[in-house]
Amino acid sequence: MQVKVEGGFDIRLPNMVPIKQKFQMSKVDDVPGVVEAEFGKTEVRAKIKPGMKVAVAVGSRGIHNLKEIVACVVREIKRMGGEPFIVPAMGSHGGATAEGQAQVLADYGIIESSVGCPIRSSMETVQVGHLPSGIPLYFDQFAYESDAIVAVSRVKPHTDFKGTVESGLQKMIVIGLGKHKGASYIHSLGFDRFHAVIPEAGKALIARTNMAVGVAIIENARDETAEIVAVPAESICETEPELLIRAKAAMPKLLLDQIDVLVVEEIGKNISGSGMDPNIVGRTGSGLTEGFLAPPIQKIVVRDLTDKTHGNAAGIGIADIITAKVFNKIDFGYTYANCITSTALLGAKIPVVLRSDKEALAVAVKTSNRVTPETVKIVWIQNTLKLERIYVSDTYLGEIANRDEIVVEGEPVPIEFDHRGQLATLFQF
Numbered sequence: 001m002q003v004k005v006e007g008g009f010d011i012r013l014p015n016m017v018p019i020k021q022k023f024q025m026s027k028v029d030d031v032p033g034v035v036e037a038e039f040g041k042t043e044v045r046a047k048i049k050p051g052m053k054v055a056v057a058v059g060s061r062g063i064h065n066l067k068e069i070v071a072c073v074v075r076e077i078k079r080m081g082g083e084p085f086i087v088p089a090m091g092s093h094g095g096a097t098a099e100g101q102a103q104v105l106a107d108y109g110i111i112e113s114s115v116g117c118p119i120r121s122s123m124e125t126v127q128v129g130h131l132p133s134g135i136p137l138y139f140d141q142f143a144y145e146s147d148a149i150v151a152v153s154r155v156k157p158h159t160d161f162k163g164t165v166e167s168g169l170q171k172m173i174v175i176g177l178g179k180h181k182g183a184s185y186i187h188s189l190g191f192d193r194f195h196a197v198i199p200e201a202g203k204a205l206i207a208r209t210n211m212a213v214g215v216a217i218i219e220n221a222r223d224e225t226a227e228i229v230a231v232p233a234e235s236i237c238e239t240e241p242e243l244l245i246r247a248k249a250a251m252p253k254l255l256l257d258q259i260d261v262l263v264v265e266e267i268g269k270n271i272s273g274s275g276m277d278p279n280i281v282g283r284t285g286s287g288l289t290e291g292f293l294a295p296p297i298q299k300i301v302v303r304d305l306t307d308k309t310h311g312n313a314a315g316i317g318i319a320d321i322i323t324a325k326v327f328n329k330i331d332f333g334y335t336y337a338n339c340i341t342s343t344a345l346l347g348a349k350i351p352v353v354l355r356s357d358k359e360a361l362a363v364a365v366k367t368s369n370r371v372t373p374e375t376v377k378i379v380w381i382q383n384t385l386k387l388e389r390i391y392v393s394d395t396y397l398g399e400i401a402n403r404d405e406i407v408v409e410g411e412p413v414p415i416e417f418d419h420r421g422q423l424a425t426l427f428q429f
Helices: 031-039 066-079 098-107 169-176 179-188 191-208 233-250 324-329 332-342 357-366 394-400
Strands: 016-021 053-058 083-088 125-130 136-140 148-154 211-219 225-232 259-264 297-302 321-323 352-354 378-381 389-393 406-408
Touching: 016 394, 031 066, 031 211, 031 225, 053 066, 053 169, 066 083, 066 148, 066 211, 083 098, 125 179, 125 191, 136 179, 136 191, 148 169, 169 179, 169 191, 169 211, 169 233, 179 191, 179 332, 191 233, 211 233, 225 233, 259 357, 297 357, 321 324, 321 357, 324 352, 352 357, 389 394, 394 406
Parallel strands: 053 083, 053 148, 148 211, 259 297, 259 378, 297 321, 321 352
Antiparallel strands: 016 389, 016 406, 125 136, 211 225, 378 389
């Protein structure tokens, strides 16, 4: 897609300064040791008996150490005499096909030879009853027919709603293991009801299936593993709200008071369900904004999609401006399947498409209110998972000079473009 926009793009942009944002950090250095200790807890060991067929539910998120954690979980199940297999627990992701969902796992290195057990991917579900309100409950057939289910999921703030339970074990049980059918039905209720529906449906499904253990992962501000906690099924509903509180405290954020132009190098499903995390940028694909704390941002520019997102640009509508390079990478089948299932169509809408980085930056600056090219405040990040080292325009220097949590790490560098208007400056994140 090539659209020529009339107007001057040769504007003087401020120089960019590398900074470090300082966050509180904790990190798991010995993943096998922690997983072994968690599965050594009496209440967890009691859940797996010799000879049990154990479904290990794994989702589509880009979780640090995911392959290693899953392999360690599989190893511990085998040590207890169980016979594990992997089931994708990702709702409609992977194009809502069994093959696509297996491929998503393979892209994270989760294949039989690497984790030590087979992958059984299917979109078939079993209806396991209704909630009192009449909401039907669907569940992955392979998981339902197993003797025990172990769900491996990251706990973190959700990208489209706020509640005591957001992204995590119960959401994976309700939506991830609900496959396309279950995910579609739950999403049709609207994100404004998720804060109540997810805990209610999670509790019901834990009671009506062979849920055995939830393995909760919390990540720190560097996208590293901060905690791994194995929770017996009967304690998931009670424990998960506390895990979410810890996850929120560990999240990174943009430590600036306000941003005129945010440039995001890449977005994708492996980074966030919305491509870029609404908890960071303050915008959601559902249109809901209450509870999403972020500095005010006038314009967001996206420069690329990650390879691992396979063209799924769900969340692209959060941006204001993209380049033709981004547009040409979009797989509309994947993107539409995801956004239609979630009912958040804003996430699939196309922003203004411009031919080059130079045009994109110029339009973003020109359409920001109450600023000039000399005063505009620009923040440049790799993605919303990596926020420790970022770049800010030199127009921020007076504002951040006395901030203990922000450290300037280098000299200002100019924003330069090649003859085609593509970015020539090499930022080191």
